Amino acid sequence: MVATVLKLRYRLLANTLARSPWQLVGFIFGMLGALWLLGAVVAGLVAVSILQGLDVIRAIAVVGGSALLLGWAFGPVIVSGSDGTVDGERLAPFPFSRRQLMVALTGTGLTGIPGIATTLAALSSIVLWVRWPAAAASALPMIAISVLTCVLVSRLITTLTTGFSGRRRGREIIGTIVIGLLIMTGPILTGVLGLLDAAGDLPARLGLAGTILGWTPIGAAWAVPGDVAAGAWLPALCKLAIAIGTLVALWFVWAWALQALTSSRPRRATKTVKSGALGLFGVMPTGGVGATWARSLTAWVRDPRYLRQLIFIPLFPALFAFTTGVDGVMFGASAVLVALILAVGGYADISYDGTAFASVLSSGVTGRADRWGRALAAASVGVPAIIVIAVAVAAISETWDRLPAVLGGALGLVLVGYGVSAVSSALVVVPVPRAGDSPFKTVPGQTFASGMLVFVVMGACLVLAAPALILAIIAMATASAPLGAVALLAGVIVGGAVIVGGVIVGGRVLDRSAPGLLQRIKAFPI
Structure with missing residues (x-):
């Protein structure tokens, strides 16, 4: 046998x-x-x-x-x-x-x-x-x-x-x-x-x-x-x-x-809610953007596949505090590294929908509305987390003069990431763990090429966020508070522009590619 x-x-x-x-x-x-x-x-x-x-x-x-x-x-x-x-x-x-x-x-x-x-x-x-x-x-x-x-x-x-x-x-x-x-x-x-x-x-x-x-x-x-x-x-x-x-x-x-x-039989978790309780769907605006925002934000706060990305948020500062000390450069810039992780987290966001992506297509939500909803959901979690990390690090290391520069680099990078992901996730789907799967289980159908895509997206984020990152690095190296404020302004402006452009381009791409994406998702091995 x-x-x-x-x-x-x-x-x-x-x-x-x-x-x-x-x-x-x-x-x-x-x-x-x-x-x-x-x-x-x-x-x-x-x-x-x-x-x-x-x-x-x-x-x-x-x-x-x-x-x-x-x-x-x-x-x-x-x-x-x-x-x-x-x-x-x-x-x-x-x-x-x-x-x-x-x-x-x-x-x-x-x-x-x-x-x-x-x-x-x-x-x-x-x-x-x-x-x-x-x-x-x-x-x-x-x-x-x-x-x-x-x-x-x-x-x-x-x-x-x-x-x-x-x-x-x-x-x-x-x-x-x-x-x-x-x-x-x-x-x-x-x-x-x-x-x-x-x-x-x-x-x-x-x-x-x-x-x-x-x-x-x-x-x-x-x-x-x-x-x-x-x-x-x-x-x-x-x-x-x-x-x-x-x-x-x-x-x-x-x-x-x-x-x-x-x-043992798999146990189904059941939960009873009051009639009419809509959760985030009852809070967000109506329409395609609001519905997608509510659905994606629910995934960010309840789906462990998304939540596992968030464990990096407290661990990065702790890691650098142990290895380089609270006075080290890596500890001071840990918010930027957290932003890089969050920036590429949604590069193939539709993959996590699985075959349920068919319900998105049948709902008639436009590609642009879908892109805005997903970007707003990710930003609702990522942006506050980065701000909290940056402020906490500045308070622990007593480097308040670097805070604007760190925020500029981190916010610029994560906002650019949302814009890049708005395009990449409209083009790419990759095999991902199903909901409830062990995080250690091999995902059938993963290839060397799909594994390299995350590095391509990361490179695009770093290139597009370069103006804010360069200004932030110079501001931290020279301890220049005015230049740090310029870096913060540049990060918000550049990141916002990339998000707008990414949503427009990604929405048009998604309108054309959505049926093909669903077909590729269904073809993934189970």
Whole structure:
């Protein structure tokens, strides 16, 4: 049965690559990147085994293995998403026992590009122990345990974020929390390194980190060969027990999560409202602009796919406060970086409508009204958020003289972004997660080209907002308050002009392209 699942998985992959040349290009680049990374790892391990002593080798093995496990836990699902072609939900209708299902999913994890590259990299770590035959012999079973642990961790996290006992709200909350924690990885690592400063130079820090991680489930398996090489048999046995216990615990927890995912019914959330309660539709003006404004603003405040973009707002200042300090330039300009993220957030806004975009077409709303409504909804959230961030940063860093310049650059950039998005979203639709999907799930149909579109839109925003950005940079560099006021005025004027032009052009484009956009949305794989 496992062999059948693997054959079906690779048949699906081959068919997908045959249909989409750009996906084939992305797949080839992925393979080349894995090969390059594998070659670099092997070269580094060989150099370490020749040039370093046992203490450094033990530390590097444990720290590197721990980083590999954490990469499997969070890296693949954030960068590429989990494999949506073979998962527990899709295989649940078939007559698999739970053990067969888990073995099949583990096999698909081991035989993918990340699994193969990880296995080869882990096997190459044996070169670290060639001077100690007993350690090299013990490394083989520990490598098997380590690679299986990596795959099980990845599968467990994917199952939890996909299912969470069948509750959509739970998936959304977990996904948002995990993404926020990942964004804060930089400050966390900075704090850890600061604690290690007391240990002295780099080898001493590595040794301390390796010693600590070697007694945790994250690095225990990688610490066993080093203890064997040092003749520390009792610690080696203890860490072997930790590694095996971690693997067994992951298997049983994953079995529980998979059972919850495949056996429980999806729960529908229901809500009772008073008759005649229209929400934002009862507040906004009537007509096409008001209706689109209300519908889009409702999505911004309730749809997690939009809300996830807003978690960057408080995290950027916090990130730079930890890494560069409140007196740093990056902290002072964090409102501009937040504006850049929000500026490109709606570059393919219609994609989030899905097939419900048919209701927009049937309503008779003109393209220009649709463009104005979406831009006003985004601005209702983005502009106040940027102003609050800029004022808060200025208050914390006591740089009130820079506030007009920062506001000029940030508002100019985000307003220009709304204008550019008014045109780009009338031309482009891309596969996006469906409402309620895990944020880590691969979106079928995504290609290298669609992934590059966001950078094209970002470049257009930076070019069009250049007058305000240049004035803001000069004003902050020279601490010129009058020039900062000019930058603020330029940002509002340039941004407003781009929005007007974008709405006019985008509206005309949408009137012509709307049926084609709907047809392309319906053609996306589910």
